[in-house]
Amino acid sequence: MTMVRRESLADQAAELLLARIRDGEWEVGGKLPGETTLASQLGVGRSTAREAIRILAGRGILATRQGAGVFLITADASEGWATALQRADIVAVIEARTAIEVEAAALAAERHTSEELEALENALNERGRHRAEISEHVETDMAFHRGIVIAAHSPVLLELFDGFASRSRQAMTDMLRLRGRHGGDDDHGTHEQIYLAIASRDIEAAARLTRAHLHALQEQLS
Known part of the structure; x- marks a missing residue:
C-alpha cells in the first residue's frame, strides 16, 4: 500500500x-x-x-x-465549478475583513499604548518565524491582525473580529492552498510596513496599507 x-x-x-x-x-x-x-x-x-x-x-x-x-458522491466532480465557488466565498471573507481591519488599523495608529505596540511587534516577529507551514502561518498572521484590533480600543470591532475568526481562518487556509504559495518576503514586508505606520501614529498610512494588502489578496483570486 x-x-x-x-x-x-x-x-x-x-x-x-x-x-x-x-x-x-x-x-x-x-x-x-x-x-x-x-x-x-x-x-x-x-x-x-x-x-x-x-x-x-x-x-x-x-x-x-x-x-x-x-x-x-462522485469520482468525477468538476473541480472548476467547486474551485469557482470556493474562490467566491474567500472573496466575501476578504471583503468582510476589509470592513473590520482597515478601520481597526487607523484607530490602532491613533490609540495604541506602548504595551500594545510591543505586543504587536512580538506578534509580527512570531509571524516572521512561522512562514513555512500553512496552519502555523495562518495562526500567527491572525494573531498579528488581532493585535491591531486590540490596539484600536474598539470593543465592537474586537467582537466582530473574534466572532469572524473561525471563518476567516478557514478562508485564508483555503486561499493559500489555491494560490500554492505563502509566507513570501514581500507579503511579510507589507505587514512590517503596516506595523511601522501604526507605530509612527500615521493614521492614513495604516488604513491605506491595510486596505491595499487585503485588496491585493482579493486580486490574486481573480
Whole structure:
C-alpha cells in the first residue's frame, strides 16, 4: 500500500485518497471507512485524515452525514465549478475583513499604548518565524491582525473580529492552498510596513496599507 510521506500535508493525503476513489475502491453512494481506519491506511494522523475528507467534500466528491459517516458522491466532480465557488466565498471573507481591519488599523495608529505596540511587534516577529507551514502561518498572521484590533480600543470591532475568526481562518487556509504559495518576503514586508505606520501614529498610512494588502489578496483570486 502506498503511504503518504511523513512530511505531507492534508492536501497530499486528499490527493492520495482521491486516487483510490478513482481506482474504484468504493462505489458511488458507498460509505468510506472511518477516520481512524483511513488515517492508518494513508499513514497520517486522524486530524490530517479529517482535513483530507473536508477538502474532498468541498470539491463535491465526498459528503459527511451526521451520525452516519462519509459517503462517496462522485469520482468525477468538476473541480472548476467547486474551485469557482470556493474562490467566491474567500472573496466575501476578504471583503468582510476589509470592513473590520482597515478601520481597526487607523484607530490602532491613533490609540495604541506602548504595551500594545510591543505586543504587536512580538506578534509580527512570531509571524516572521512561522512562514513555512500553512496552519502555523495562518495562526500567527491572525494573531498579528488581532493585535491591531486590540490596539484600536474598539470593543465592537474586537467582537466582530473574534466572532469572524473561525471563518476567516478557514478562508485564508483555503486561499493559500489555491494560490500554492505563502509566507513570501514581500507579503511579510507589507505587514512590517503596516506595523511601522501604526507605530509612527500615521493614521492614513495604516488604513491605506491595510486596505491595499487585503485588496491585493482579493486580486490574486481573480
